[in-house]
Amino acid sequence: MLDVIAPTAGQVIDLADVPDPVFSAALVGPGAAIDPERSANTQALAPVTGTLVKLHPHAFIIRTSDGAGILTHLGIDTVQLNGDGFQLHAAEGDEVAAGAVIVSWDPATVETGGRSPIVPVIALDASTEALTVRHEPGPIKAGDVLFQWSR
Amino acid sequence: MDKAEQILAALGGTDNIVEIEPCATRLRTEVHNSSLVDEKALKAAGAFGVITSGSVVQVVVGPEADTIATDIEDLM
Numbered sequence: 001m002l003d004v005i006a007p008t009a010g011q012v013i014d015l016a017d018v019p020d021p022v023f024s025a026a027l028v029g030p031g032a033a034i035d036p037e038r039s040a041n042t043q044a045l046a047p048v049t050g051t052l053v054k055l056h057p058h059a060f061i062i063r064t065s066d067g068a069g070i071l072t073h074l075g076i077d078t079v080q081l082n083g084d085g086f087q088l089h090a091a092e093g094d095e096v097a098a099g100a101v102i103v104s105w106d107p108a109t110v111e112t113g114g115r116s117p118i119v120p121v122i123a124l125d126a127s128t129e130a131l132t133v134r135h136e137p138g139p140i141k142a143g144d145v146l147f148q149w150s151r
Numbered sequence: 152m153d154k155a156e157q158i159l160a161a162l163g164g165t166d167n168i169v170e171i172e173p174c175a176t177r178l179r180t181e182v183h184n185s186s187l188v189d190e191k192a193l194k195a196a197g198a199f200g201v202i203t204s205g206s207v208v209q210v211v212v213g214p215e216a217d218t219i220a221t222d223i224e225d226l227m
Contacts, residue, residue: 060175124176
């Protein structure tokens, strides 16, 4: 059982409500999303312990020692910002512990720029049934369990 | 053909590509003519899904997106 923690504080929403057809249809995997608090210098934490196999300013993937991949995506269509407004606190290939700060960013600026700052957290290649305990929609603190991946 | 070649062909070939850019899990492609894009062939090449909106075609390929994009750019 893998605990996947909330990378940031905010409101838990269903993946189906994410304004992006790839995430809402769970094309890359099931998961949950967080509508983050609008505070400047918001931190995005590692949702699991593992290797930071991909690090973009707006998105990162951590792979656990047993091969589970978790994608954290900071906002929708934020690849178009080319890293502007995102500060990295780790490097690709780093071993990171759950809760470690990976990126800091400003969801309010993303929103002002016309993009959704919603943060999908995706269990890559998982089956929907594999996500067992899920945090109910509503407020969540950074570090609280968002969902559990049974594997 | 390898995956990158298959995807490039299914997108209508080099001449049809305006721009290709990897996101975390998808290739964002701008094409000249979206009717030349073969969605079935993209799925046969391993795409989980294809989302077309005007001239922008998003090919969902998973976390290997940046590697595949680099391979495609090498072919162009």
